[in-house]
Amino acid sequence: MLHPQQSRYYRAFLSHVAVELKRRIILSKRIKNDIEYNNVFDGKEAVDKLKEILCTTDRFLALRVGRTLEAQRFFHDVNYENRLVDNIIEIYQFNNDLIFHGYHHTDSSSSSSSSISGSIASMPTHHVNSDDEYEEEENDTHQTMLLLPHGVYTELTCCYSPTCNYLFPCYSYTCPNKERLRNRPQSVDTREKRITAYTHEIEKHQPLWSNYIDDYVLFSISALERKRQETIFELIYTEESFLKDLKYVIDMWIEPLRTNDIIPIKRRDTFINQVFSNIKEIYDISTRLTLALKERQQQHPIVLQISDIMEQFTAEFEPFVYYGARQHQAKHTYELEKYNNPRFALFAEQTERHKASRKLELNGYLTKPTTRLGRYTLLLDKICDRTEQDHPDKQHIPKIIASIKHYLQKVNNEAGRAKNKFDLQQIHANLTFKNKRDKMDLRLLDEGRCIIKQGTLRRTSGLDSTEYQVILFDHYLVTAKVKVINAIEHYNIRNRPIPIELLGVSLPSSDKSSIQRSSSTLLSTAAEKLGTHRSNTNSLSISRYSRGSTSSTESLLSSNSVKLGSPITFFHEGRMAEDAFMLYAPSEHNRRTWHDTIRKQKEAKLKGQHVFQIVKAVKDYEFFADMSIHHMVVFDDGRYYMLATESGLYIGQRKNASNVVPRKILPLEKVYQVHVLEEYSLLLVLADHILWQYPLDIVVNGRPDGSLQHFGRKVQGNVSFFHVGTCLNRILICVPKPPSVNGTEIEIYEPSMPKTEMKKKSLLSKFSIRPSLSFTNTQVNPLKPIYSPCDVWAIDTTKSMILLTTPLGMIAVDMNTKKPDRLLDPSDKHLEFITKNETSNAQMTMSPIIKRISVFQVPNGNYLICYDRYAFYIDRKGRRAEKNFKIEWEGNPTAFAYHHPYIIAFEHQFIEIRSIIDGQLKQVILGKNISCIQNGHKHKLPLIIGTMVDPLDPTYQTIFELCLIAN
Structure with missing residues (x-):
């Protein structure tokens, strides 16, 4: 037990004792007479904490000090009847004015929004140490002081004799330093009632x-x-x-x-x-x-x-x-x-x-x-x-x-x-956002929405630091600064709300010398885990947290020597990972409660009602985790699949796929892409930046001598990717050349082999090649190329246009006129948040470069445009449609898939599934090294297939299909 002179507060000041009691007490949910009370504590707990605060073994002294605080309405019996009683039966709660006027000290952990204690400090790793923050701290400190009990408990004051000390007390019998010499057990009336006219009348009658x-x-x-x-x-x-x-x-x-x-x-x-x-x-x-x-x-x-x-x-x-x-x-x-x-x-x-x-x-x-x-x-x-x-x-x-x-x-x-x-x-x-870019509809009024846990955390370990109200909803974690205006609490959200499924929590060391190191390690680890390359996650700015003040109570609330609390770090496992922030809980128990509650809610959310399920698409334990699988196609009415991998091209049966081992059919290295044109019996393979064409039947059925390589014909070299699609009722093969100073030339090919007239058979059945299907007749004829003024990252086709994804946005080339034009209308002010970054000047100023854009037509005729950061609707004229709809992705998507009524974004660490109707997050599937190898867009079978590290055995990777769960 600390000696009184070694304490970080003066125990004779009631305001100091009140702050310490509020910090140390653990509020919880209790039941008395079958009635449930939230944010309460029992009398024995209060006396125990006061004993610690006062550094005494005298329970009666602690009880009397507690009743002095109670007399100033610091707390009260839940039924407004008993005074503070030293037992576990009577329960009490802090005065509502302290919460009502902004001195939050709650730590709720129930679906009914109950609050359980937490005077907690915060330390965001992003910069929040502005002057207005310090003004807010001063206002909060002043407001808190006005609400605290005030007075001097003379029995606990220090001895005024200059020669007196703890080891050698002075001559006075009442010297506080002699307390240890005269302490003796005293009985406590555990049922003493509140001496008021109310209880007096009751007892009298x-x-x-x-x-x-x-x-x-x-x-x-x-x-x-x-x-x-x-x-x-x-x-x-x-x-x-x-x-x-x-x-x-x-x-x-x-x-x-x-x-x-x-x-x-x-x-x-x-x-x-x-x-x-x-x-x-x-x-x-x-x-x-x-x-x-x-x-x-x-x-x-x-x-x-x-x-x-x-x-x-x-x-x-x-x-x-x-x-x-x-x-x-x-x-x-x-x-x-x-x-x-x-x-x-x-x-x-x-x-x-x-x-x-x-x-x-x-x-x-x-x-x-x-x-x-x-x-x-x-x-x-x-x-x-x-x-x-x-x-x-x-x-x-x-x-x-x-x-x-x-x-x-x-x-x-x-x-x-x-x-x-x-x-x-x-x-x-009463909800606002500090940063406009973070503004979103939290849908707090939706049926079934609830507050799981709510508590006050501080920005630093100092008692004078800014308090943040941290609210754990069933779907998001929100960190807000609460201001009371006309007795109404206004919540100003300081950080972007984090979805529960993507909420990460870490418990750094609370040792003062290791806070900086722990935080830096945490952020670096988080960045590595997310596969990001952010240089600013290796450092953590620890803000100032104390300044002087004049009154004794302010000294307690702002003293540099008062360093309390246990750090807890929250971070976003997606795109916002660099915005990790550290807050301080008042105790290790409180910090652990936050960690456990978030973990349980995250597990419940991930195991909750899903819209998609993962189904094995290829037999497990066939491909090691370090071998890249780039692409997958399905053909022959879905009976077979081909896999493009670093070590070659594989084929396998989809029926009973979890038990059938895929076999290698082409020993090419670095196969990035594959496409099957069944009606032309043509196989296109992109391997080591060379586009090859093969006769499909020979490759699939194999040769007796096992030699298939000489059947390949080189179409084009130095190819990064190609696209096969239908435009103007013709099947076109689009192959971009390397970009030059003048832009990018895109070669267009068209397969010309006659279509087979034979009856439909399994492609793996043995049959002889007719002369009309001979390899010599298989051709891809070059057509007039098209041009892009800049680099091309992706290609798509529509009925009459070819869509090019470029640094300047998406360019639509009309194949009737070969004239390129912007897909988005640059004059539409509702699209400025995108088009302002899609100009040449914007690219010169190092604006964010968006490399992935996908376009999906929805049933009402509009188009859903998916960018790396946003998704929104446009009409046929390229103007913004459904202006209230906009998705801001939680991660950095590398691919998109569409399965009505859901849009699916693939990120390295998770799959984000949202509704195309309201944009709400419906499901998150966590994993490691996730990639989409087939999005099913414009395919006969719209299968959505991906890969990830096998969660059961990280040595291997698993190939899975996303299947919609029937309602």
Whole structure:
């Protein structure tokens, strides 16, 4: 245990103790009387933490300091009844004003948006240390100080004698340094109540059944029956007390608000409905229940049966569920109105000071209908335990308790859903993005959306650093700076939201000397893992986190010596990997909770409902991971496939493909591309930058002597790629030449061999080659070439045009006129985000170069254009269509595939599947060294085939097909 003089705070200052308590306490979800409470802690935990903070073994001293903080409304009992009690039964929560005004200290981990503690520091690796950030830090620190308890606990002050020290205390008996010499165990009253007019009145009017009946009746029954009657009596008088509390709310709050000009008339009814809900309906139920119980009580001094009455009224408890589900919104609406409406704030203060309120605030009364349900179960359970076996109550009360517990479960579930929905609505309504490029629709109001975890993390390990609200939704992680404007929390998102499927988390060493090294290693490792080549990921900028201030509390919040928290790094496993950022959690436990929660949610998301599944396309363990597989084609109505690999050309059967071993048919090196023209019995192979043509039947069926190489005919050399497509009802083979100063010439060939007239057979069957199909008749005739003003990276064909992907965007060449033109209309302002980078001047200024563009026509006639960063629609005239639709890819796609209604982007580390209707991310498939070797576009069989490192055995790679899962 630290000596007080060695602590990083002064334990006599209540503001210092409050900050430490808030930092150290771990909030969680607890259940009391079958009612679920979020963001709470128990009394024993609070006393334990205060003992650590005060560096004492005296629990009574820690309890008294805790009650001093409680007296300044730093925290309160969840039912606003007990003072701080040193046990695990009573639970407490921090004052809502601290959260309401921006001092977030939550760490939620439930689907109902519950919050569990976390005063956490942040340290983004990208630069956020601007002057406005420091101004925000000063404002936040000042605002936090105003909300903290203040005062000096004189018993804990340091000794004022200049010669006194811890080892040699001074002469005074009350010297704090003598504390260790006189410490002795002290008992703690673990059930001390809050000394208020409210509890005083309750205790004063807590009658006993035995005080109201004659002695002869009392002595005529057994001790067990006497206890039973006392509990029944307690049930009756507490119901009366509950009824009086509800009447107070109606008479002193609802009616004055309804009749007086306190709330503007336009929203008066809405406010009353939101804050007080259906409390009058509950009041009516309680009135009738009280009358029934009193009537039964008056029939005889000994109440013979209670279960029949409770069973009748329990069936009417559904309004309690409706009320409980709206408590979170009620409290928020009440606090908001009190902040923004001075007239209402004055009314609330006067009413809470009224004698009828017994000095209990309104929130204490608003929780009573829900807590009353839990009270029923406790009392009925006691009655049942004290009832004879042959009594009717013994059989009926357990059923009543089960029914009430069912209502309580519904209250917990509905309250959780309502709170989650309300919080999502608040975030959605007050959400902004710091950077326009990060703006996106998070779809927070979608059905089923929920907050998994929410907490405050700090930018650095210093207590004065900026707080960030980190929210883990079920689909994204968001980091926001919260500002409270007119008592409403506004969320300004500082980083691009990260999809759960692509969210990476690392736990660097918390050792001060290793933070820089750990972070750099993390980012470098992440970059290598993602296959990126970013030079800026090898360094991490650690920001300044402390500055001086004048007051003692500011010294705590901004002292350079206060370095707290455990670092946690978040990073995007896709294109945004360089934006990794480090934040600080208040403890190792909190940091581990974040890590585990994210891991579980990521696993659940990846295993959730999918739209595509991976199916083996080639037998496993046939190709090592270090051997590149470049291309795959399927032919003969899908019966066979060919694989273009570094070591040659392979063929195999698709039927039962997982068991059939592919065989090598051409021993060529570096086969990059292959294409089968079945109607011409022609095989085109690009190997080592040479385009060859082979007779398909000879290559497939083989030769007795095994020599096939001399059947190949060279079409063109120095070829990087080729494309075969149909244009003007002709099959064209497009082969670009190496680029020159004047641009790129693209050779056009057309196969001319007569089509076979033979009946359709399997290509692997033995048959003789007819003279008309002889190799000498197989030709590819050159046509007039076309030209591109710059380099060509990809080619596609339409009915009348050839589309060229170039550094200047996509160029469409009309094959009727051979005239090139831009595919995108440069005059369309809605396409400026693309076309501004597709000019010669833009290329000279080192603008981002986009090398991959794919075009897919969708059923409505528009075209989906897929760039490296974006996907959007254009119409037939090249103008932007569906202007609200734009996809920004999470990764750096190397290939695209289209399977209506989904667009699929292949990246080295994952496959990104999105809807072409709204652009939403539908599925992510993770892997390593992923590549698309067949996208199925404009093929007879639209198969989507790819490769990746085998997840079960990294020595090999697996070839898979993406298959749509039938709904």
